[in-house]
Amino acid sequence: MEEAIASGGAVEIDLQSVTKRYAADAPPAVEEFSLTIPAGEIVVFVGPSGCGKTTTMRMINRLVKPTSGRIMIGGRDAAEMKTDVLRRHIGYVVQQAGLLPHLTVRQNIETVPRLLKWDRKRIRERTSELFDLVGMEEEEFAGRYPRELSGGQQQRVGVARALAADPPILLMDEPFGALDPITRDRLQSELLKIQRRVRKTIVFVTHDIDEAIKLGDRVVVLQERSRIAQQGAPDEILAEPANRYVRAFIGGGAAVKRLHLVRIEDLELRPYPTFAAGDDYDAVIREVDELRLDYALLLDGRRRPLRWLHRDELEDRPTDPVSEGQPVAGVVTATTTLHDAMDEMLSSGTGIVPAVDDGGGFLGAVRLDQVTAALEETHVTPVAEQADAAPVRTVAEITGEIDRRDIEAEQARQDAERDVERGEATA
Ligand SMILES: Nc1ncnc2c1ncn2[C@@H]1O[C@H](COP(=O)(O)OP(=O)(O)OP(=O)(O)O)[C@@H](O)[C@H]1O
Numbered sequence: 270m271e272e273a274i275a276s277g278g279a280v281e282i283d284l285q286s287v288t289k290r291y292a293a294d295a296p297p298a299v300e301e302f303s304l305t306i307p308a309g310e311i312v313v314f315v316g317p318s319g320c321g322k323t324t325t326m327r328m329i330n331r332l333v334k335p336t337s338g339r340i341m342i343g344g345r346d347a348a349e350m351k352t353d354v355l356r357r358h359i360g361y362v363v364q365q366a367g368l369l370p371h372l373t374v375r376q377n378i379e380t381v382p383r384l385l386k387w388d389r390k391r392i393r394e395r396t397s398e399l400f401d402l403v404g405m406e407e408e409e410f411a412g413r414y415p416r417e418l419s420g421g422q423q424q425r426v427g428v429a430r431a432l433a434a435d436p437p438i439l440l441m442d443e444p445f446g447a448l449d450p451i452t453r454d455r456l457q458s459e460l461l462k463i464q465r466r467v468r469k470t471i472v473f474v475t476h477d478i479d480e481a482i483k484l485g486d487r488v489v490v491l492q493e494r495s496r497i498a499q500q501g502a503p504d505e506i507l508a509e510p511a512n513r514y515v516r517a518f519i520g521g522g523a524a525v526k527r528l529h530l531v532r533i534e535d536l537e538l539r540p541y542p543t544f545a546a547g548d549d550y551d552a553v554i555r556e557v558d559e560l561r562l563d564y565a566l567l568l569d570g571r572r573r574p575l576r577w578l579h580r581d582e583l584e585d586r587p588t589d590p591v592s593e594g595q596p597v598a599g600v601v602t603a604t605t606t607l608h609d610a611m612d613e614m615l616s617s618g619t620g621i622v623p624a625v626d627d628g629g630g631f632l633g634a635v636r637l638d639q640v641t642a643a644l645e646e647t648h649v650t651p652v653a654e655q656a657d658a659a660p661v662r663t664v665a666e667i668t669g670e671i672d673r674r675d676i677e678a679e680q681a682r683q684d685a686e687r688d689v690e691r692g693e694a695t696a
Pocket residue numbers: 291292298316317318319320321322323324325476
């Protein structure tokens with residue numbers, strides 16, 4: 270563990286038959302849970318409320334002590350490590366960020382490095398790096414208090430704080446659960462981007478299957494008492510749900526959910542006519558016509574997309590194109606999923622979204638027909654068409670939300686079926 274920290278690397282976590290009973294006479298919250306979490310991967314626990322996700326996660330940093338079983342971190346038994354050492358070396362992010370309200374953003378972020386007695390210069394440098402990593406302006410935000418931040422900004426600071434001492438492990442318990450859908454999408458994408466740079470072992474808890482599919486290298490679908498209903502890569506789970514429970518949890522629209530798995534970088538970007546203020550209009554119009562398009566994209570001096578101008582507007586050869594056409598509503602980057610790209614396209618009205626590099630510079634266009642093509646390529650038999658699929662159900666399920674009672678009823682039915690099978694086998 271100490272060596273892993275020195276190298277800033279990631280470590281494997283191995284949970285071996287871990288059980289947690291909060292009270293001797295109560296049923297266990299987690300029962301015989303075994304799972305290997307590979308170094309440098311994002312593993313997402315997904316399951317309904319009360320199934321034991323938080324308990325399982327908190328046993329890793331020993332905020333909850335296992336009743337039995339063993340947890341190995343980087344090959345060492347966590348029970349034999351000092352708890353304060355363990356917690357300083359495992360970043361932890363919770364809903365509402367869990368920031369200390371009486372400390373400024375800077376003081377919040379610097380908490381662990383200070384505990385570790387880093388020298389001032391190292392702390393300052395690390396903090397600047399973290400502001401950059403989570404996409405916040407240091408000068409603007411360092412001196413503010415948590416209550417002076419939006420929910421999304423608080424979560425960003427929460428992530429910065431958790432990463433401050435470059436821990437090999439990050440535990441994230443529904444960190445984006447309280448955010449509006451747009452902010453949540455953005456922070457999910459940012460987390461993926463950050464993970465590309467820092468490569469931690471991340472355990473992420475959610476009850477949102479879409480979030481699990483988008484973020485997980487591996488997804489672990491949990492049933493009550495943290496029993497593992499299925500684990501695997503997201504596309505495996507979508508393509509072959511192990512049983513009815515998982516199928517019910519995935520809900521309808523598995524094909525659409527697969528759009529979470531394809532990213533802009535997996536597509537071939539299309540050429541698109543662009544121009545800058547002062548450019549020759551004839552050339553742009555020719556390009557628009559050659560590509561059989563309706564619009565050209567106006568870029569600023571740093572090649573960042575500004576506005577869509579229709580061919581008719583180009584014909585007028587406006588001297589100030591910045592006040593013509595319609596503004597570019599959103600852009601996508603390499604790690605944006607097609608699911609989110611589609612949202613951008615539908616809200617932009619052009620059916621096209623510009624893809625940009627890290628500096629915001631235009632790379633190419635993504636069109637709606639590419640999304641539909643990708644959907645066909647990654648085609649899986651829709652759940653509803655699978656021979657043994659459960660009947661198509663409620664709107665809540667179709668949107669990926671599920672009713673806990675449905676799952677319980679489903680489990681009861683499975684149990685009953687199994688009993689019948691056993692009865693037949695012994696008869
Ligand atoms: N400190 C505690 N004392 C006693 N029982 C607890 C305690 N914490 C959790 N439990 C119980 O253990 C079970 C699992 O709880 P846990 O918080 O791990 O679930 P969860 O999957 O994280 O749920 P949610 O999605 O609602 O956060 C629940 O039945 C809960 O009531």
